[in-house]
């Protein structure tokens with residue numbers, strides 16, 4: 325057994341009636357890394373997170389968490405914490421009381437855990453509202469408290485479902501810092517999210533699920549490299565000259581400008597592999613065209629995600645819906 329493995333899933337399958345939510349899924353998460361889990365709606369992410377948290381049992385395959393193979397019992401594996409479908413909180417209690425209650429519910433009512441409550445609330449930025457009822461909290465504040473409830477047990481594997489949901493930019497940065505620090509201290513993190521910017525910022529590795537199957541798993545850099553051509557947005561001092569140079573650079577194709585993104589400076593959109601882009605930039609500069617902005621229209625992770633999953637998302641829901649419609653006709 326690899327000492328650094330936080331999750332090792334092999335050929336995991338889970339079905340709900342006719343729906344195959346997970347189909348022969350392999351997953352490797354290394355201790356001390358943040359591993360992104362992505363997929364269209366209905367891809368099986370929540371189902372997989374639920375298995376890792378011990379909320380359900382796979383129908384087939386094997387699941388090792390922190391070096392221990394999971395049995396058939398429905399219980400959170402030792403060293404694991406987190407939430408799916410939003411954190412479960414008591415609205416009438418304060419954050420401090422919530423953490424006490426959760427600690428004792430999980431059998432962690434000892435003084436060590438209780439004594440960590442103030443520092444944990446501080447870690448997620450809730451000290452000022454530690455004694456206010458959760459009922460009046462915003463979505464972002466609830467998310468922070470959910471994170472605190474997971475952190476207080478000092479997990480070695482943290483499972484999070486859209487932890488930045490409802491957070492403002494400062495809150496998002498705060499949560500990013502907390503997760504990065506946690507991973508630096510050796511905790512493995514599985515982070516399911518639809519927010520590609522969060523995943524790009526935090527994850528070195530991702531697994532992409534589509535209709536219950538793994539369509540990619542590995543380093544984000546490999547995924548970006550495999551995505552081949554990307555669309556780039558250029559803002560330059562002389563757009564007409566830039567368009568002419570782009571059109572004559574091998575491997576570069578001019579694209580229609582993005583009408584949805586009006587901008588005071590006209591933009592040039594091109595599609596090209598990275599080496600052709602290098603050549604274009606060299607040519608622009610040589611011709612005296614100043615480059616003011618050069619950025620991918622879509623982040624490489626998002627582009628690869630769309631390429632791997634486009635047209636198939638929610639297909640099971642649509643099929644179900646169509647079947648229901650058939651019945652009604």
Ligand SMILES: Nc1ncnc2c1ncn2[C@@H]1O[C@H](COP(=O)(O)OP(=O)(O)OP(=O)(O)O)[C@@H](O)[C@H]1O
Nearest residue numbers: 340343345363364365366367368369370371372640
């Ligand atoms: N308890 C359940 N009973 C029946 N079907 C279920 C159940 N849980 C999940 N499913 C089905 O399993 C499939 C995977 O669902 P899951 O919630 O894991 O997807 P997801 O990737 O988390 O989607 P989303 O991004 O919308 O949260 C879907 O087709 C869903 O309808």
